[in-house]
Amino acid sequence: VKRSKISGRPEAYQTQAFDIVREQFGMETALRRALDRGQMRLTFQPICDLATGEVVAFESLARWADEKGVEYSPNEFIPVAEESGLIVPLGRWAIEEAARILASWDERAGGDCGVKLAVNLSAIQLQRDTIAPIVERALSSNGLEGSRFTLELTESALVSDPDRVAGIMHALKGLGTTLAMDDFGTGYSNLAYLQKLPIDILKIDRSFVTGMLADRDKVAIVRAILSLAQALGMQTTAEGIESNELAQTLAALGCTYGQGFVYAKPLEADLAYALLEARSR
Ligand code: C2E
Ligand code: MG
Ligand code: MG
Numbered sequence: 001v002k003r004s005k006i007s008g009r010p011e012a013y014q015t016q017a018f019d020i021v022r023e024q025f026g027m028e029t030a031l032r033r034a035l036d037r038g039q040m041r042l043t044f045q046p047i048c049d050l051a052t053g054e055v056v057a058f059e060s061l062a063r064w065a066d067e068k069g070v071e072y073s074p075n076e077f078i079p080v081a082e083e084s085g086l087i088v089p090l091g092r093w094a095i096e097e098a099a100r101i102l103a104s105w106d107e108r109a110g111g112d113c114g115v116k117l118a119v120n121l122s123a124i125q126l127q128r129d130t131i132a133p134i135v136e137r138a139l140s141s142n143g144l145e146g147s148r149f150t151l152e153l154t155e156s157a158l159v160s161d162p163d164r165v166a167g168i169m170h171a172l173k174g175l176g177t178t179l180a181m182d183d184f185g186t187g188y189s190n191l192a193y194l195q196k197l198p199i200d201i202l203k204i205d206r207s208f209v210t211g212m213l214a215d216r217d218k219v220a221i222v223r224a225i226l227s228l229a230q231a232l233g234m235q236t237t238a239e240g241i242e243s244n245e246l247a248q249t250l251a252a253l254g255c256t257y258g259q260g261f262v263y264a265k266p267l268e269a270d271l272a273y274a275l276l277e278a279r280s281r
């Protein structure tokens with residue numbers, strides 16, 4: 001049965017569902033092996049001050065290349081990792097690797113290299129009490145202050161047990177980290193949480209930013225998010241900025257930070273550091 005041909009017959013549907021399960025199972029096994037064999041790496045995308053263009057942070061983004069050199073997108077493997085529970089060891093690796101690389105940049109710079117790292121945390125990681133100690137240990141064992149990390153969370157983290165997650169967020173905040181709400185505007189949670197939680201930054205989802213200049217509805221949504229953030233005393237980062245015109249427009253609207261291909265695609269660690277060095281010269 002070809003996957004593209006979905007007939008209404010139950011046996012065809014079953015075969016298709018089986019294919020999907022098998023595909024996921026295969027990826028799960030491969031992902032588990034990849035983690036054990038060190039086939040995962042982090043890439044780094046600059047986050048810039050929209051007013052000055054200066055790099056203030058890098059977001060660390062996981063990459064996976066298998067034995068054959070095939071690269072998988074996090075949009076494919078993170079959901080599989082979340083469903084299988086592998087996100088817990090993978091997420092922990094990402095936190096420790098980010099801290100290790102940031103410390104290596106500091107060492108090369110002979111002091112604070114001048115940027116924070118933004119690390120993504122999945123909802124599943126946030127529901128565990130161990131996340132704050134894991135972050136704390138990753139930072140301290142690399143000689144880093146908590147203020148060097150921004151943790152990017154998603155609204156989905158708040159759905160199941162908001163009170164518990166709030167406690168964990170306060171614990172992370174207590175380490176000195178900055179907390180950012182990722183993909184803001186795409187979730188379904190109650191806006192009242194924004195007031196109660198220690199969130200510093202709203203990251204405006206790429207879907208509202210891309211094509212914004214030709215779409216008045218998107219502009220309206222972006223404006224609404226910016227004024228909400230301002231009213232709540234939060235900063236904002238727009239993601240998916242692909243042109244200078246867009247960066248200028250967002251800056252004029254009062255958005256604090258920007259990220260996107262106009263600045264750089266996610267870079268290998270050495271290239272990201274080279275960008276910092278070039279900047280400080
Ligand atoms: P995100 O956190 O919203 O990350 C931003 C994504 O937007 C990245 O995709 C980045 O490459 C992409 N992007 C940045 N600028 C542009 C642009 O100008 N145009 C376009 N079209 N895309 C842009 P990426 O690296 O494929 O990551 C996708 C998602 O996977 C991330 O979305 C994040 O939610 C998740 N992810 C990546 N690494 C990790 C990780 O280590 N842990 C966890 N839990 N999630 C991760
Ligand atoms: Mg993110
Ligand atoms: Mg994002």
Ligand code: MG
Binds near residue numbers: 183205206239
């Ligand atoms: Mg996104």
